[in-house]
Amino acid sequence: MSAAPRAEQDGDSGKGGGRKKLLLLALPLVLGGAGAGLWFGGILPPLLGMGPAPREAEGAAQAEAPRPPAFFDMPEIITNLNATGRRPVFVKLRSKLEIARAEDGVAIQAAMPRLLDLFQTYLRETRPEELRGSAGTHRLREELIARANIAVAPPAGSTQAAPRINDVLFVEILIQ
Template sequence: MAAASAEGTAGKGGSGGRKKLVLVAAPALLAAIGAGLWFTGILPPLLGLGHAPAADATAPQAEAPRPPAFFDMPEIIANLNAPGRRSVYVKLRSKLEIARAEDAAAIQLAMPRLLDLFQTHLREMRPEELRGSTGTQRLREELVARANIAVAPPAGSSQPAPRVTDVLFLEMLVQ
């Protein structure tokens, strides 16, 4: 009789293990199949998530993205905000990346304001702030923001605002 109950317990344990295996393996198998169908590109169109249908030939075509234009900035030499009696200078040669080549004329007209904003910012910087790639990146972000302020058209103007997208450093010497 003990042998019969031992067999019954072993039988239940074996079927319970199989149930657990099925409960775990079935969702994993379905997830693997779904991922395979998704990454092979079969599933998205079936779910209506595929690419939008191509526009017909009679519809007006969207304007192709233009390559950026570059505007040369004059060389800037400014003294930094350094403690002590010793003066520390920065020499900066840069280019502005602008969204449209047509904006170069507007940037040239705003050059005095642009140089003023750049120089006043550089004069307030400490030499430690320019060290390393993070210092250079912070300077770039600040100069882009200041450049966009400088080239903005006056309030109420109907002309589109020129947009400076980046400042590229050609030379930056701190001495």
Template sequence: MSSEAKPEKQGGKGKRKLLLLALPLLLAAAGAGLWFSGILPKLLHGGGEEAHAEHAAPPPRAPVFFDMPDIVANLSVSGRRASYIKLRSKLELARAEDAGPLQAAMPRLLDLFTTYLRELRPEELRGSAGAQRLREELIARANLAAPPARVTDILFTELLLQ
């Protein structure tokens, strides 16, 4: 009788090994299926739309605009005839609190803008590409002038070349 019990134990060991190998694979496959179907992430994050609504991005803030004084500067020309630019613009700020530091840095800001404009040639300002390059350069200079303040855009209300 003892000889008959041994084969059953060996067969039981083989089934155990198979079960120990197959069970983790089966659980991993089920977990992957739940994850990629989107069920598991919802369960882990509190489930449902309520949790998603709480973590949603806040609504965008209303833009804050800061009026710049008019700037008139002569452009860099090689001929005898002078060429001028008149620029009226508004700065779009990231926050309303940025207006104070920007106002305090206005002399530096005007100096940076005027110095840059005086180095430009009239050909560099032609077309929409020229206006876009001017916008990018002035935004960079505005952010340098008042470091805590952040200028996100500059809007040209008047741009005259003469």
């Protein structure tokens, strides 16, 4: 009789041990999934003091709404390129500057002689083959943005905010 009760006890402990293992494995997975859902749902961070409360987040989003960009028309530039042949090669460039704030237009207008000088000087040193294709246009845009930001920068020691040129948009590029 002592052998039969032991067999029953071993069988019961085997089923109970499997259930315990399943419970020990499933419980952390369920809790982790619920925690991840609360975290990514945005419920848990404010409760833990890690983020702004939902009402504060809405107010901050409205206060930091991005401004639409402003555009500033540049005068047409016609200049010769650095060509190696006998025949001169000219470029005609019409562009617009994308600026961060519309009120920066006054500072850009004041810096227009410097802007035109830097643009023309760069274009005169550029070879016609450097402007070919989309890669050439992209390089030209990057160089003109850098030069435009240099031209509109306030003098050293000035306390005024520097206007920011975000992009140079080409309206027309003609190479002859």
